[in-house]
Amino acid sequence: MQWSDVLATRSTRMKASEIRELLKLLDQPDIISFAGGIPDPALFPADAFARAFADVMADSQAAAALQYSVSEGYKPLRDWIAAEMGKIGVPCTAENILITSGSQQALDYLGKLMLSPGDTAMVTWPTYLGALGAFNAYEPLYVRLDPGSNADPEAQKAEAREAGGALKFAYLSADFCNPTGETLTRAAREALLDQAAALGVAVIEDGAYQFLRYDGEPIPPILALDIERSGGIENTRTIYCGSFSKTLAPGLRVGWVCGAREVISRLVLMKQAADLHSATMSQIVTDRVARELFDSHVARLRATYGARRDRMLAALDREMPEGVRFTRPEGGMFIWLTLPEGMDGADLLARAIAEERVAFVPGGAFHADGSNRNTLRLSFSCATEEKIDEGIARLGRLLRG
Incomplete structure (x- = not known):
């Protein structure tokens, strides 16, 4: 063969x-x-997870934890995530949250959702290697994302058309990014939103390290700034990818996407086609542990x-x-x-x-x-x-x- x-x-x-x-x-x-x-x-x-697993299997949730579930994800966990997003300036509901198998799956889904062969993705230089791996399967071209650049947006769009596609999104990690550890200033985040609006593209914000700040003043996520401008999450162009991998444990493979319901509903269809839903047991125990000690x-x-x-x-x-x-x-x-x-x-x-x-x-x-x-x-x-x-x-x- x-x-x-x-x-x-x-x-x-x-x-x-x-x-x-x-x-x-x-x-x-x-x-x-x-x-x-x-x-x-x-x-x-580990002790908290051991208790959570034991408690789930010992109570009435055991059957649900071992059963198929809804593609959107475990509702109590989505409620908890929505509340945490609210604390960092992103008022939303569980309807704006999709649970994924780590934020890596979220990047794969977003690449699949937006990229056709020959389209152009804007990424930071350097950028997260896993994002390039996720997007590569959908055969894009890459150009350097430079927030605040005075490049002509019409020229940028024309260049993408000449390459055989269109500009689709800007991808970046705004806080302590992988690999450089650098953080985007508030002014640069605002400039990025201006740039994305002029280009008519989406913004994918990778928030994997959002909660790991050791000093300095927190800066609102790009999605929070987008909500301030647009009046609500349903009007935003920014899609936020979060994860428990760097805070609780990566082996459970629990991440999430937060964005406008129009985008979330399309990602749910992808989830249904790809793996039906993330592991129910992982979601339930993550919810319990997060509520106990996050x-x-x-x-x-x-x-x-x-x-x-x-x-x-x-x-x-x-x-x-x-x-x-x-x-x-x-x-x-x-x-x-x-x-x-x-x-x-x-x-x-x-x-x-x-x-x-x-x-x-x-x-x-x-x-x-x-x-x-x-x-x-x-x-x-x-x-x-x-x-x-x-x-x-x-x-x-x-x-x-």
């Missing part, structure tokens, strides 16, 4: 994730890994990850040679390094593993065109403060050598 003869053209756009491959290095105990942008499993509220648990995460960020920044200040620049995030899990021109992050990784037994993610993977190869991403979420000191010292030694 020649499988290449029957595969869709989109299959050629699907590539292995460099990050997923690098996660295999975590099984090698002598490697200090700053590669995977994953939460520390030691911080999972605020206190997130406070613990902020204290722990914030200390690790501080330790890594101090180590970078101490160990990095002249010519290496790095971001100073106010939250999230990542610090972005820019190396001197001519250096290659992928080549450096090979040497780092072989010579110093330290791992990170090369930065070229986060650029839609593979450019800016003299960059790399460090994650501080899973390393102890002692490992951070030692790992950054090893990296500094390699760069100085």
Whole structure:
């Protein structure tokens, strides 16, 4: 069987994730890994989840938890999410929420909903590698998203038409983004909404790290600013993707989309066709645990990850040679390094593993065109403060050598 003869053209756009491959290095105990942008499993509220699972199976909810459910998601969980969205400036109801299998599924659905082959997506440069993986299957072109740019919107739309499609959306993470850790200012968020209105495109806001702020003043989500302008969520162009993966636990695969009901209703149809609904048991126990301890648990995460960020920044200040620049995030899990021109992050990784037994993610993977190869991403979420000191010292030694 020649499988290449029957595969869709989109299959050629699907590539292995460099990050997923690098996660295999975590099984090698002598490697200090700053590669995977994953939460520390030691911080999972395992006892609370154990109680929730046991309680569900012991009470009248057991049958419902093991049964098929509605595609929109478990209503009490959607109510809880809607209330939390209200706290960050997004008044909405459960009708504006769809539960997905992690926010990664939300990105896949949104790509499927909006992209035809040859259409153009605007993404930050660099951007979340998983978003590129989700969108690639729908065969788009990519252009750089630069909020506040004075580029002519008619020229941008014409360029997309000449490429064989249309501009469809702008995708970004506004808070402590993956991979750079940077946060978009309020002025830049407002400028992005102006730009999106002039272009007639949607905005996909990835809020995976929304709750992991360690210092600085919170900035309203883009969706909140959009609601202020338009008078209500039903009039907005912004679609917010949230997740419990970075706050409670990623293995349960519970995320959500928040937006106008017109968009949510179309995504529900996709959910029905793809997997019917997210796991009912996961939704019910997530709802119970979130109601029990979400605020206190997130406070613990902020204290722990914030200390690790501080330790890594101090180590970078101490160990990095002249010519290496790095971001100073106010939250999230990542610090972005820019190396001197001519250096290659992928080549450096090979040497780092072989010579110093330290791992990170090369930065070229986060650029839609593979450019800016003299960059790399460090994650501080899973390393102890002692490992951070030692790992950054090893990296500094390699760069100085």
